[in-house]
Amino acid sequence: MLRTHYAGALRLGDIGTTVTLTGWVDRRRDHGGVAFVDLRDSSGIAQVVIRDEEVAHPLRSEFVLQVTGTVGRRPEGNENPSLATGEVEVVATDVVVLNSAAALPFQVSTGASEESGVVGEETRLKYRYLDLRRPAPAHAIRLRAKVNQAARRVLDDQGFIEVETPTLTRSTPEGARDFLVPARLAPGSWYALPQSPQLFKQLLMVGGLERYYQIARCYRDEDFRADRQPEFTQLDVEMSFVDQDDVIEVAEEVLVALWQLIDVEIPRPIARMTYAEAMTRYGTDKPDLRFAVELVDLTEYFADTPFRVFQAPYVGAVVMPGGADQPRRTLDAWQDFAKQRGHRGLAYVLVGADGELTGPVAKNLSEAERAGLVAAAGAQPGDCIFFAAGAASGARALLGAVRLEIGRRCGLIDESAWAFVWVVDAPLFKPVGEDDDVAVGGGAWTATHHAFTSPNPDWIDRFEEDPANALSYAYDIVCNGNEIGGGSIRIHRRDVQQRIFAIMGLGEEEAQEKFGFLLDAFAYGAPPHGGIAFGWDRIVMLLAGEPSLREVIAFPKSGGGYDPLTQAPAPITPEQRKEAGVDAKPRSAEKAPAETAAGSPPEA
């Protein structure tokens, strides 16, 4: 070892000891005759005193040093309470420059970030190896390791087997666009990177593993968000011979262990809410329960309204406390808020301090409606009532977004709270919309979760009777309005699977072509099974208190899937292109699946 001690570990008890430290020059203060170097390693910072000017003078930020010296107590009054090692210092007898460092693109030293503002993300990512020397990024990556460790510990203790599944596989039936990899040995054919290990983990259940987990990299070729990366990580779990409660039980134990890492005790059991309740009360399937504002269903209240806009299948409202005094400009901004989400606008009524209703909508309401509105909406004098009318799903989605915005603007969200909830009983199917370019089958319905999600016990024998209302055996875990995990009990019976496919308009041939290997496996005694997958990056992000997934990924991509550090993706050479078979024409016999999926039924 090049060192005897970690810099950040030195304490009064080490006084008198001769130590050798290694690390980087965090900062130096050169006084001519005596110089101070803050030496930083992974454990922290220690002050090194160098009395030889010849040695100290050439040192620069981020030089790599090996320092030998004696630990001494700092002179009276010279302690630095902001350093853990601030009561001591190392008086150097020998300083070896292990490496020099070029002038930095940005300041690495801790204090620097406060004085010259925050460094832009693109620069940080381009020099991520320097960024990682800074305390916050370093902490996030270390926390992530602890999170992995905690999950493994819980699952290992419960007899789960960690299994790696392929990353070169075939295009899976999940909703997102696949990343594709040309197969050199089969020109014209392509691998897909997995969107998740979904099918493989089910095969592992057929394989008798009974309890599987994996910290799995997943790939989806979709557009970016602060909370989305093209490659991301799931903690993937699957269990045999279980029902929903068993999976939830294991999932909660994992979550409890994770939040213990930041000294938060999650009360168990975590509350459950049906999907229908979440949509009705919060306008979303991932409600943020850190604040109490809820949607109010006023459809009945406005059943006979003269106001044409409210003559709709659904009329709902959400109350903004104290919102009555918003200036016109702000109320206009709410209109833009709604328009940006594809709605025509956002109706509102202002409730004056005296209870009088104002705003453009108020005069369109009947006398009786005005009289009872404040009570019906649960408003108070001084509040603003926002309305959305129309199809229930769209109107609730708008109100849900408004609710969140109200929470933010009014400071209603308790930032220190951790509000967990299971959202259960999601619909099994959703209508195929125009936007469903990735629909699996050609029918009127597509799976809400995925095609292998079982109907819940109430519906398993009769989901065909009412596909719109049939419920799935699925569950999502939501934390502070973030979906941090989701799973389901799977279909293990071939007849049920075929009935599901039938509803989705997926013929036997086509089903066989798309996931024949799974259906084949299910023919050989598939056990009842189910599981869950956690959004690992998002969970670490929450635990670290970071605003972006990028902060908890060692080498994240920036917008457009670009990596500023490696400059990937990059062009390939003509030779690579030829060899990879990118341009190979598929043989006519092997039609691309996408062409048969949408329109005509597969050949009989």
Next chain:
RNA sequence: GGCCCCGUAGCUCAGUUGGUUAGAGCGCCGCCCUGUCACGGCGGAGGCCGCCGGUUCAAGUCCGGUCGGGGUCGCCA
């Protein structure tokens, strides 16, 4: 794909109504400095104002386009 915002020194930013030689803080380089810890002092270097085009006597500033970044909606079961 739609909408919004941002591109000025290594970093973070300012730059007036279009008007002389484009500034600040930090960083960097040189010299000085024996108890600092955001050390201090003196001096210095550093700019394709993202790029292309247009308007104008004159463009960092106005207009059009383009590229890059961020956010958001669509999308992401």
